[in-house]
Amino acid sequence: MNSAAAIRAAESADHAVRIASRRPRSESEPPGREWAQMDAATGEGIPAAVAGVDAVVHAASDPRWADAVDVNGM
Known part of the structure; x- marks a missing residue:
């Protein structure tokens, strides 16, 4: 599921989306x-981006930086 599909699914289930x-x-x-x-x-x-949210869907990725950013937190 890509980010646009995740957004549509959340909105169709009446979830607020940030x-x-x-x-x-x-x-x-x-x-x-x-x-x-x-x-x-x-x-x-x-x-600030995650303040007050109940869930995070992480759909951002760049294969060149996946380990450095997603795993190690650069």
Whole structure:
């Protein structure tokens, strides 16, 4: 399941969705979704991005950096 499918599944089950990305919110992003800017590689913004959430779906990955970021926390 990719991130877009995970978002649609959560929204169709009436869950509030907060999207976290290192990129700023796009103008094409549908209204009603919370957006948090963060960087998984540096950790910047992660505490604010996950504050108050009940679950995290980690769908970001770059195979070149998977171990350094996802495992070691760079």
